[in-house]
Amino acid sequence: MQTSEATHADSSDVRRQVARRRSFAIISHPDAGKTTLTEKILLYAGAVAEAGAVRARRNRRAVVSDWMEIERDRGISVTATVLRFTHGGTIFNLLDTPGHRDFSEDTFRVLSAADSAVILLDAAKGIEEQTLKLFQVARARGLPLITFVNKLDRPSRDPLELLDEIEQTLGLEPVPLTWPVGTHGNFEGVVDRVRSAFVRYRRSAGGATMALEEVTAQGSLSAADGPSWVEAQDQLSLLDAVRPRLDSEAFLSGRETPVFFGSAISNFGVRLLLDALHEHAPPPGARIASDGRERDLEDGFSGFVFKIQANMNLRHRDRVAFVRVCSGHLRADMRATNARTGKQVTLAHAQELFGRERESLSEAFPGDVIGLVNSPGLRIGDTLYAGDPVEYPALPVLAPERFAVVRNRDMSRYKQFRRGLAELELEGVVHVLRRADRGDQEPILAGVGDLQFDITRQRLETEYGAMVDLEPAPFRVARRTDAAGVRALDGARGVAIAERADGTQFALFESTYHLERVAAAHPGVALESIVTG
Numbered sequence: 001m002q003t004s005e006a007t008h009a010d011s012s013d014v015r016r017q018v019a020r021r022r023s024f025a026i027i028s029h030p031d032a033g034k035t036t037l038t039e040k041i042l043l044y045a046g047a048v049a050e051a052g053a054v055r056a057r058r059n060r061r062a063v064v065s066d067w068m069e070i071e072r073d074r075g076i077s078v079t080a081t082v083l084r085f086t087h088g089g090t091i092f093n094l095l096d097t098p099g100h101r102d103f104s105e106d107t108f109r110v111l112s113a114a115d116s117a118v119i120l121l122d123a124a125k126g127i128e129e130q131t132l133k134l135f136q137v138a139r140a141r142g143l144p145l146i147t148f149v150n151k152l153d154r155p156s157r158d159p160l161e162l163l164d165e166i167e168q169t170l171g172l173e174p175v176p177l178t179w180p181v182g183t184h185g186n187f188e189g190v191v192d193r194v195r196s197a198f199v200r201y202r203r204s205a206g207g208a209t210m211a212l213e214e215v216t217a218q219g220s221l222s223a224a225d226g227p228s229w230v231e232a233q234d235q236l237s238l239l240d241a242v243r244p245r246l247d248s249e250a251f252l253s254g255r256e257t258p259v260f261f262g263s264a265i266s267n268f269g270v271r272l273l274l275d276a277l278h279e280h281a282p283p284p285g286a287r288i289a290s291d292g293r294e295r296d297l298e299d300g301f302s303g304f305v306f307k308i309q310a311n312m313n314l315r316h317r318d319r320v321a322f323v324r325v326c327s328g329h330l331r332a333d334m335r336a337t338n339a340r341t342g343k344q345v346t347l348a349h350a351q352e353l354f355g356r357e358r359e360s361l362s363e364a365f366p367g368d369v370i371g372l373v374n375s376p377g378l379r380i381g382d383t384l385y386a387g388d389p390v391e392y393p394a395l396p397v398l399a400p401e402r403f404a405v406v407r408n409r410d411m412s413r414y415k416q417f418r419r420g421l422a423e424l425e426l427e428g429v430v431h432v433l434r435r436a437d438r439g440d441q442e443p444i445l446a447g448v449g450d451l452q453f454d455i456t457r458q459r460l461e462t463e464y465g466a467m468v469d470l471e472p473a474p475f476r477v478a479r480r481t482d483a484a485g486v487r488a489l490d491g492a493r494g495v496a497i498a499e500r501a502d503g504t505q506f507a508l509f510e511s512t513y514h515l516e517r518v519a520a521a522h523p524g525v526a527l528e529s530i531v532t533g
């Protein structure tokens with residue numbers, strides 16, 4: 001039991017530490033420049049000495065282990081990581097999200113651990129399909145959003161037109177805090193509207209080190225400074241009339257988004273974005289528990305598991321649970337309780353994460369993400385707490401849209417097949433559903449995209465030594481149902497009932513037509529599209 005003095009000292013410490021923290025994610029359509037921007041943010045924060053280090057490290061690691069061959073072969077990012085770095089006294093936790101749409105469910109969970117997000121747009125393309133989808137997820141989570149328009153060094157769309165698109169398509173009021181000067185392939189710099197200054201950039205060799213910046217008071221520039229400047233000035237007068245300044249409350253409630261312009265590859269505009277994350281992105285706030293009550297930030301330690309990654313390093317065969325700290329002061333000598341099982345969890349092996357690298361951690365505060373290595377019995381969505389019990393709501397999952405039957409090819413490897421499937425399901429790689437009449441012989445893999453199946457197959461083979469056959473299953477859409485639904489839908493045409501290992505029942509439909517017909521014929525039956533638990 002702590003003395004009241006110690007508790008008091010601890011809670012003011014927690015408040016101070018919370019104020020220093022910013023936990024954010026970057027969301028974008030693949031190829032908009034997320035990896036590049038991430039590297040450049042790290043460069044400006046001093047977390048890497050030269051840009052290119054993250055990518056180089058990533059490639060080197062890919063060579064020494066065959067972890068995620070698919071990632072390497074197809075040049076896509078599958079595994080989300082966490083990057084923790086300190087800049088100007090602020091501790092940032094950057095939660096990386098996989099860009100490919102087939103991993104939207106993973107992104108969905110990662111965003112539940114962030115307090116804000118950067119939406120990254122390609123200036124030539126504006127809002128693309130995946131940007132929109134991820135934006136909807138971020139909005140559903142109530143995250144404040146900062147927009148970064150990238151690749152201004154190349155011919156791009158009119159910035160005013162891009163603002164309109166943000167407003168029309170996303171329903172967000174964009175408020176540019178910087179404005180580009182000299183677009184269309186002749187990007188000179190940005191006006192910092194908050195400080196009324198023009199920042200002119202010069203590129204460093206290969207963009208590996210910070211860009212050179214020359215800052216001039218906006219008022220000292222005139223028509224003599226060239227046509228780009230005249231054009232920018234006209235646009236700025238228009239903006240001053242219609243979008244004068246960011247309303248902090250409107251930003252935090254997701255109605256306004258501050259907009260920044262830049263070129264990640266040449267480092268233009270990156271520093272101003274990092275400053276904005278420090279200034280505008282919210283620190284962690286109190287989270288709402290399942291019973292609807294807020295868990296105060298200064299209460300005992302609590303957090304939830306939003307991601308599990310097994311076998312990150314094949315030689316170690318370990319399993320890392322990523323925990324977002326929600327309240328309290330976590331110390332490595334503590335034990336926590338898993339709210340679902342009531343079992344004790346030791347925090348002695350808590351790790352601080354930087355991509356795939358990790359270091360022992362002695363303490364953590366709300367907003368931090370820690371890795372618990374080889375902590376048995378943890379599942380995605382589990383709440384851990386010390387002190388007063390608390391449980392956070394289950395992480396929602398997206399209703400599956402793709403289905404495949406998986407069969408074990410070699411009966412002597414049946415145990416490995418079952419174990420592999422069970423572990424990959426716990427990691428959230430894919431849902432594994434079983435029909436009452438086929439059971440474990442022919443489980444159905446269900447997910448948002450086919451790449452989830454490719455990864456399941458590849459990991460079953462390389463990590464568990466189980467060779468499998470995959471065959472498309474005749475379903476197009478799934479809905480969560482309940483025991484009454486199972487009884488009502490028994491024998492209905494074009495519907496199959498399948499159960500997940502945790503007992504969740506799914507109705508699988510051969511087409512949306514079947515779904516609509518069944519929904520009309522059984523209006524009282526539960527058919528939920530966003531599945532919880």
Ligand code: G4P
Pocket residue numbers: 028029030031032033034035036037099150151152153154262263264265266
């Ligand atoms: P992603 O993670 O969002 O998928 O994007 P990534 O950073 O990998 O960038 C996608 C491509 O866009 C890369 O080119 C990258 O160099 C380029 N890029 C990123 N930011 C900018 C920018 O500000 N301006 C310009 N002009 N290009 C940018 P690539 O040819 O696919 O790869 P690489 O050979 O350059 O590595």
